[in-house]
Structures are given as structure tokens and as C-alpha cells.
Amino acid sequence: MELQQMRYVLAVAETLSFTRAAERCLVVQSALSHQIARLEQELGTKLFERTTRRVRLTPAGEAFLPAARQCLAAAERAVVEVAAAIGEVRGQLSVGVIPSVAAVDIPGTLRDFRRRYPKVRISLRVGASDELVEQVREGGLEVAFLGLPPAVRPEGVKSHVIGHDRLVAVVAPDHPLADEGPVDLRRLSSEEFVDLPAKTAGRIQSDLAFSAAGLTRDVAFEVTNADFLARLVGQGLGVAMLPAAYVPQLSGVTTIQVTDAPARVEYVVWTPDSRTPAATAFLRLIDVPGIGQQP
Structure with missing residues (x-):
């Protein structure tokens, strides 16, 4: 499981569109779809229900999101903490x-x-x-x-x-x-x-x-x-x-x-x-x- 795969899943979940998610992530749609399919294969279940008219999360996808968000936040926090250790402040401030x-x-x-x-x-x-x-x-x-x-x-x-x-x-x-x-x-x-x-x-x-x-x-x-x-x-x-x-x-x-x-x-x-x-x-x-x- 890769952090980028989690980012792709979150982008699709937030936009409810593989096309808009790919645009947000600055990748071609086929690459984003392929990575999500690889993740679903590893997990052994579908994260999204896809039809020609809409995209929505499955129950498994709903369960996956909170942990994925926490994991990405932890990864980002690790980056900024390392930067802070060498005297550089970076990251996000809300x-x-x-x-x-x-x-x-x-x-x-x-x-x-x-x-x-x-x-x-x-x-x-x-x-x-x-x-x-x-x-x-x-x-x-x-x-x-x-x-x-x-x-x-x-x-x-x-x-x-x-x-x-x-x-x-x-x-x-x-x-x-x-x-x-x-x-x-x-x-x-x-x-x-x-x-x-x-x-x-x-x-x-x-x-x-x-x-x-x-x-x-x-x-x-x-x-x-x-x-x-x-x-x-x-x-x-x-x-x-x-x-x-x-x-x-x-x-x-x-x-x-x-x-x-x-x-x-x-x-x-x-x-x-x-x-x-x-x-x-x-x-x-x-x-x-x-x-x-x-x-």
C-alpha cells in the first residue's frame, strides 16, 4: 500500500469523479484508475461503486477513509518535523x-x-x-x-x-x-x-x-x-x-x-x-x- 494510492482514493471520494480526481492529482485518469485498482486488489474488496453515471464509496471505502486521512496526515507531519529539526518551518497553517x-x-x-x-x-x-x-x-x-x-x-x-x-x-x-x-x-x-x-x-x-x-x-x-x-x-x-x-x-x-x-x-x-x-x-x-x- 502506497501513500499515493491513498491520495488518489481521497481525491475520488471528495470529487466523486475519477476524471476530476485525476485533474486534481495532476495525473492521467488511466494511471489513477490503475493505482486504485491495485489497492483494491491488495485489500480484497472494492472501495468504489462505478457506473457510467456516478461514483460512490462502498461500505469498505467509507471504512478506509478515516485511517487513510490519518496516515497521510502523519506522513506530512513527519516531513515538517524533520524540516523543523534542521531549522526549517514548512507545511500548512490554518x-x-x-x-x-x-x-x-x-x-x-x-x-x-x-x-x-x-x-x-x-x-x-x-x-x-x-x-x-x-x-x-x-x-x-x-x-x-x-x-x-x-x-x-x-x-x-x-x-x-x-x-x-x-x-x-x-x-x-x-x-x-x-x-x-x-x-x-x-x-x-x-x-x-x-x-x-x-x-x-x-x-x-x-x-x-x-x-x-x-x-x-x-x-x-x-x-x-x-x-x-x-x-x-x-x-x-x-x-x-x-x-x-x-x-x-x-x-x-x-x-x-x-x-x-x-x-x-x-x-x-x-x-x-x-x-x-x-x-x-x-x-x-x-x-x-x-x-x-x-x-
């Missing part, structure tokens, strides 16, 4: 960020990391804090940047606080509040809001603040992206509350201080299991305490 992260300049940090470690390939995913924590726990991400209410801490991952911030209100430039001074939550509660989806960390911090003050509010629009949220605010569709350090990069909105605004804590989190050399190098670059040369 990073997750919330759209409103402000404590770290993510593009600038990635630029510096890329200059130092040009052989590392980087995957950047944008999502909500709770989703990113789950992906780090499950191994889909190695590092993630979050924003959480002060009473909430990331669970099941290693974490380090990178910043504290308070929320401010943002309104359209022609909104009546735009010409007023600081406001409180009670004054804001009479407005319609544009906010992140319910039960996300970014939404919860505002919901908790209004609830603690004995207030309710009307969230007329739910948006998954903070930049688009600001665009809706700029069109006069509602008021929003966003981190103060994040708002200066927005255009077309006016910022209002909120006297009893909720706070937010920003974290960087990483997998509690062994880190790759690339993840270790990235955490050291942003000065996370206690990160040595080795995971």
Missing part, C-alpha cells in the same frame, strides 16, 4: 478569525509570518467565535482569534488574552443620534438594531447587557458579517453595537459612545494537542507567553 478582530493586525501578522517562513502554506477562515473554538477543538484549525464577553472563556482549547475593548454604537450619519453626545442602553433600546445572529458570541455580549439592564430591543436585521452589518447601518436600516477598536476601519457610519456599554475580551486560542512547527512559530510571532521552540 488560522481562524472573527471579522472584527482588532487586538492583532491579522494581515500584517500574516505578511511578517510569510516573509519569515515562505514554505508554509496558510489557510485563513473567517467565522463566529463559537464556531472557531469548535473547529480548533476538532483539529480543523490550529489557531483562532476570538471576541467573547468577559464572563465567557474558551473551553477545550489553550488560550491567551490579547486585548480588552468596549462596544460603541454606530449609526448612519443622518440618524438623529448622530448629533447627540454619549447615550446609554435605555436610549438605544428604543431603536431598531442590526446585529449578528442570535446565540453567537458577538450577539450574546449585547443581549446580556440589555437584559441585565432590564431592557428589551428589536433586532430587525441579523447579519453574519460585520462589514456588511455596517453597510446596512450606513443605509439607515438600524443601529449596531461593535467593538470600539474595530469601528475606525469602517466608513459611512458615525460612532457614538455608550456610557454603560458591554465589554469584550479578545483571545488567541490553539489546539490543546501537539502543535505543528508552523503553529508554534506563528504563536511566537504574536508574542504568546510560554511558547517555546518545540510544541
